[in-house]
Amino acid sequence: MLPSFPFANTPRLQLRPMVSSEARELLTVVSASRAELGRFMGWPRDLVDSEQARRFIKLSRDGWLLSRTVRLGVYERATGALTGNIELDGIDARRGQAELGYWIRTDRCGRGYAVEAARAMLRYAFEVLLLHKVRADVAVGNHASSRVLEKLGFAQEGVLREDRPVGSAYVDHWRFGLLAREF
Numbered sequence: 451m452l453p454s455f456p457f458a459n460t461p462r463l464q465l466r467p468m469v470s471s472e473a474r475e476l477l478t479v480v481s482a483s484r485a486e487l488g489r490f491m492g493w494p495r496d497l498v499d500s501e502q503a504r505r506f507i508k509l510s511r512d513g514w515l516l517s518r519t520v521r522l523g524v525y526e527r528a529t530g531a532l533t534g535n536i537e538l539d540g541i542d543a544r545r546g547q548a549e550l551g552y553w554i555r556t557d558r559c560g561r562g563y564a565v566e567a568a569r570a571m572l573r574y575a576f577e578v579l580l581l582h583k584v585r586a587d588v589a590v591g592n593h594a595s596s597r598v599l600e601k602l603g604f605a606q607e608g609v610l611r612e613d614r615p616v617g618s619a620y621v622d623h624w625r626f627g628l629l630a631r632e633f
């Protein structure tokens with residue numbers, strides 16, 4: 451099992467595993483943000499009822515137990531509101547690498563929350579898991595997400611052609627990478 455996450459509190463956010471009793475809140479947040487989330491990611495189209503939301507939360511917890519994924523809810527400390535997710539997926543200790551992912555609910559975007567949450571997850575990746583590199587793949591044209599990565603020090607490394615489906619089409623993705631020594 452992966453080591454516990456020691457950076458639960460950032461200045462404005464709390465990062466912790468979601469619990470199944472929060473399925474309805476997750477569904478409400480994703481539903482209200484679906485248009486924006488679905489522009490560049492595939493899964494929000496499928497999270498349409500409480501059962502799917504419960505499954506999403508269960509898979510998040512299973513990923514931790516399998517030492518593959520750390521997916522945490524991002525909560526606004528001032529209000530306690532579920533505000534998004536931050537995750538480290540595909541954790542591969544031998545290769546020293548994992549993939550960063552995130553989303554922030556539309557009505558809380560533009561406040562620096564993605565960068566704040568990602569910084570805590572990167573500390574976990576580099577200071578606790580001692581990874582060598584974190585990558586992130588961003589659908590071509592997702593300028594808000596690539597700006598988040600640039601602010602964190604990531605470099606763009608290339609384009610992955612028709613790399614994953616978003617809606618009905620496979621879309622090109624920019625590959626970004628950050629080395630431990632660059633963090």
Ligand SMILES: CC(C)(COP(=O)(O)OP(=O)(O)OC[C@H]1O[C@@H](n2cnc3c(N)ncnc32)[C@H](O)[C@@H]1OP(=O)(O)O)[C@@H](O)C(=O)NCCC(=O)NCCS
Pocket residue numbers: 486487490491551552553554555558559560561562563564565566587588589592593594595597598
């Ligand atoms: C991408 C996303 C996580 C950003 O969350 P956020 O909390 O608003 O991000 P931050 O406030 O930390 O930083 C956003 C930066 O992007 C900039 N930005 C926002 N929209 C932009 C756009 N259309 N073009 C260029 N830059 C943009 C902001 O101005 C800010 O940069 P600045 O601080 O230099 O002004 C959020 O928009 C989101 O969840 N989008 C949908 C899901 C998604 O794309 N996830 C990532 C998949 S790889």
